[in-house]
């Protein structure tokens with residue numbers, strides 16, 4: 001059999017997409033009511049696909065090809081017809097498929113049509129080289145006029161976590177609707193706001209005719225929310241092959257916090273110099289299934305539930321002050337009101353006390369310890385059968401003063417504490433190294449200067465990223481990795497990340513564009529700003 005080469009990423013060009021659509025229509029008409037029926041109907045309808053239908057699709061290839069060329073690689077009516085059709089389906093049994101399609105559509109809209117038409121200068125400038133990496137990630141190289149200057153890199157990502165309208169969003173999560181000065185939608189904070197901010201700033205600076213002296217890269221990953229193993233990892237691989245070393249890297253991961261740190265006068269821009277490690281553990285319990293009328297004294301579900309409860313009731317030890325968060329609070333100390341300013345300046349003495357206060361709030365607790373979140377629990381197939389298998393996934397974010405190895409051994413030997421519970425490590429990595437933030441650190445000082453150019457009285461301090469970002473894959477390319485988005489977050493905003501009503505204010509979005517616009521220019525300055533003259 002001859003295996004044909006097919007185009008890598010275009011639903012317009014792949015005839016299989018139309019066959020999927022035919023299959024979905026046919027199966028939908030038969031209204032499967034459970035997974036078994038769904039599988040059966042899929043197989044039956046697939047077997048009915050005619051050879052002539054396939055032949056017609058292949059014959060229409062030249063027409064599609066011409067349409068894709070006319071759209072400069074962007075979407076054509078063929079793709080949107082398919083998407084519009086899918087939107088009309090009642091997706092009760094296709095729920096996961098729907099989420100996937102909406103994500104792909106969102107993605108596709110960005111990766112082709114939207115980017116080319118919204119940023120025409122970026123895509124036509126001779127100074128900008130654009131390439132797709134692993135089909136969906138983007139790597140831009142913006143050439144500087146002084147090739148001897150070491151380049152830097154900005155990162156953001158286009159993928160998002162799922163969102164469901166059933167979760168009571170104020171506006172549909174994929175509408176991008178504006179309400180009361182806020183743009184709502186999944187990804188507005190994490191992290192399409194940065195994607196658009198960076199590209200808009202680049203568009204404007206090129207339109208103005210500004211030629212940067214220092215060249216820079218922009219990396220837009222497509223799978224950050226699933227570890228960046230295709231996007232960021234392949235961008236890093238390419239840059240390594242090309243012998244690139246980066247002066248600094250700037251990614252998402254921290255922001256300007258206003259009113260989130262209790263007792264602090266005014267907002268503070270926290271440029272994260274490190275990020276926590278992470279691990280996911282799978283806990284499972286197995287036993288033979290049996291009749292629900294004769295239950296054993298303990299079931300798989302009961303045993304696992306008890307183990308999970310022990311995990312929740314026994315948080316990891318307090319480590320506040322022993323990682324980079326210590327430096328962050330000491331840096332901010334003089335901006336806290338009395339007596340917190342005194343307490344924060346003497347963490348060597350008061351760290352245990354502050355830790356007890358901070359752990360009461362879920363956001364600040366993340367700075368105190370390695371966190372433990374039970375995120376998935378699956379068990380049971382029928383309500384009158386004792387489940388033979390129960391599993392739970394535990395997502396942990398590792399404090400900088402702890403190691404992956406230590407976390408695994410604590411969980412294995414003390415907290416889960418039941419040999420019937422099998423523990424498997426799904427993945428894990430150590431906390432990231434701390435990037436420099438002294439007065440000679442170009443990246444840190446330039447980001448700080450750019451913040452101060454926009455907000456002259458802002459407090460700027462090194463911070464800590466409590467989640468994880470694509471930037472962790474770049475640690476062999478640079479020892480100066482910073483995580484900071486120039487958006488102002490207020491109480492309640494932290495819960496919008498991966499939560500409901502994710503949104504960005506118009507001001508935040510405009511600020512983002514302005515920030516990157518200024519950053520491009522600030523990276524060309526010859527001498528670092530004198531830190532003794534700033535406002536901190």
Ligand SMILES: CCCCCCCC/C=C\CCCCCCCC(=O)N[C@@H](Cc1ccc(O)cc1)C(=O)O
Nearest residue numbers: 224225226227252253254255363364467468469494
């Ligand atoms: C005392 C100070 C309070 C700080 C409050 C923070 C407010 C919000 C400020 C900044 C935003 C932080 C944004 C973090 C970006 C997160 C990106 C992300 O969600 N990445 C995934 C990656 C991942 C990791 C592990 C997995 O198993 C899957 C995906 C993440 O979940 O971290």
